Amino acid sequence: MEDASPATFHPTCRQALGRGLYLGAVVALVAVAAAAVVAPPGWVWAVLASGPPATGALLGLVLGRCTGTEVSAGGIRTRSVFAGDVAPWHRVVDLRAERRGGRTVVSVYLDSGASVQLQAPYDGGLFAADPRFELKMFALSHIWRSNRFGGLPG
Incomplete structure (x- = not known):
């Protein structure tokens, strides 16, 4: 991988x-x-x-092309215009879709108790709508589980 x-x-x-x-x-x-x-x-x-x-x-x-999320074998990397952060897989304990301020965002929970809100994907109303949000969330969850637990059964 x-x-x-x-x-x-x-x-x-x-x-x-x-x-x-x-x-x-x-x-x-x-x-x-x-x-x-x-x-x-x-x-x-x-x-x-x-x-x-x-x-x-x-x-x-x-x-908009400068911001986002990059997921690799090493972990999850958030990118924005001003900063970026990396969370290695061994530190990620949970990945959830949560409602925050009228949007559904992806939050990554770390073993330190901190949470990181990913720059993308997200979903909301009007211009913030992403018709493929559920597919992207499923892909993120699958990648995290594969790296955290060594793959999914079946």
Whole structure:
């Protein structure tokens, strides 16, 4: 199993687009509120209202490929734009799908009692929906059980 290529899970394009739009909309709200004090010309309002969501959507699509989860014979590695963490299989005691803030996420429980929320896969409403979440969760569970217990019966 050491020679097998790692399985990777990334946010779907829709999830990455949704996250970028959400962050861009928050930036647009702050920019419009700040501009209300200065009262700029009309064209500036249009740029402040539409520029950040459009930029956020593009950045979400590009940076969405940088985040995710990589599963290999060595363990589970989470990757994000700013950080990453590795949990070797011998430290993983449980893997669960849990509801957190309107989403269903995968949490990895370690022997130290700590839990790590994976960057992907996840499922939620609207843009956060992943129609293949259950299949991805099953694959993660199967890989974990195979590495933890030496394979599944049957």
